[in-house]
Amino acid sequence: MTDRKPVIILTGASRGIGADVARWLGTKGACLTLTARTEKLLQKVAQEAEELGAQVLPLSVDIADRDVCRYTIRKSVEKFGHVNALINNAGILEPIDPISEVNPHAWTYNLEVNLFAPLYMIQAAIPELRKTAGRVINISSGAAANAVEGWSAYCSAKAGLTHLTRVLALEEPGITAVSVRPGVVDTAMQARIRSEGPDHMPQEKVSFFTKLWKEGMLEPSDVPARVIAWLALHAPGELSGEFLNYDDPLIAGPALSFFGEKKYVMNR
Ligand SMILES: NC(=O)c1ccc[n+]([C@@H]2O[C@H](COP(=O)([O-])OP(=O)(O)OC[C@H]3O[C@@H](n4cnc5c(N)ncnc54)[C@H](OP(=O)(O)O)[C@@H]3O)[C@@H](O)[C@H]2O)c1
16 A cells, blocks of 8 residues: 555556656656556566656556456556556557558457547546546547548547547546647657558658658657656646647646656666
């Protein structure tokens, strides 16, 4: 049982943005329940977050299942005693295919990971979040607002997640719920666009993302992660329901002041 330290449940912590959120929160001594499917990577991130100061419960699970989501919240409460924030970060881009050809099973799985899992996690966490006046941080995307050819499942899921956040904010005035657009970030998801995009997306769209990568314009994952970590700890209630850009000075400024300019340094 932990009484004073913030307890945060974070999905998709094995790499990319989620792994950096875990590390930033580690620097503040948070209690973290971390999920992802790839156990080896998840254990490595858990160890790094612990070395930075966190207490960690790593759960190697596929969240595309309601029982798994409920299990995740239950195990977290058993270990840490309460919940201060839930970060729905896990996400997948695929299937990348036009609507005329896309595999409906792959489409359904995308929505299970990107939209239904956050719903199930939120539903299971609400009783705990009401007790702590807690926070829900949903990681959305520019694709929630902008249509991209070949990304019908992803665009639909992220638009749904963003709007789900607004409804949650109205229904649960005691909980602060925001969705965040993390920018175009240098992670495995972008690598997937470059490798799979050419056969399934319009050439000019693939070229746009490839050019950003080649010119070093992709955002390093620790930058949006710092803002997401700050929101989980400090998002003010008046932002509830908002769809926020990661570089909005309203949140990027306080996040930088709180965590500092310098990226965390691993003690090894
Ligand atoms: N990168 C960008 O440019 C960008 C832009 C806009 C929005 N986003 C959003 O930012 C979030 C993080 O993306 P990222 O770029 O860091 O991608 P990433 O490197 O591919 O990481 C995705 C994370 O989600 C986990 N995950 C995926 N499916 C899962 C499942 N079924 N169950 C449990 N965990 C699962 C992955 O772990 P396992 O594979 O080990 O399960 C991994 O930890 C996503 O929601 C994404 O949509 C990213």
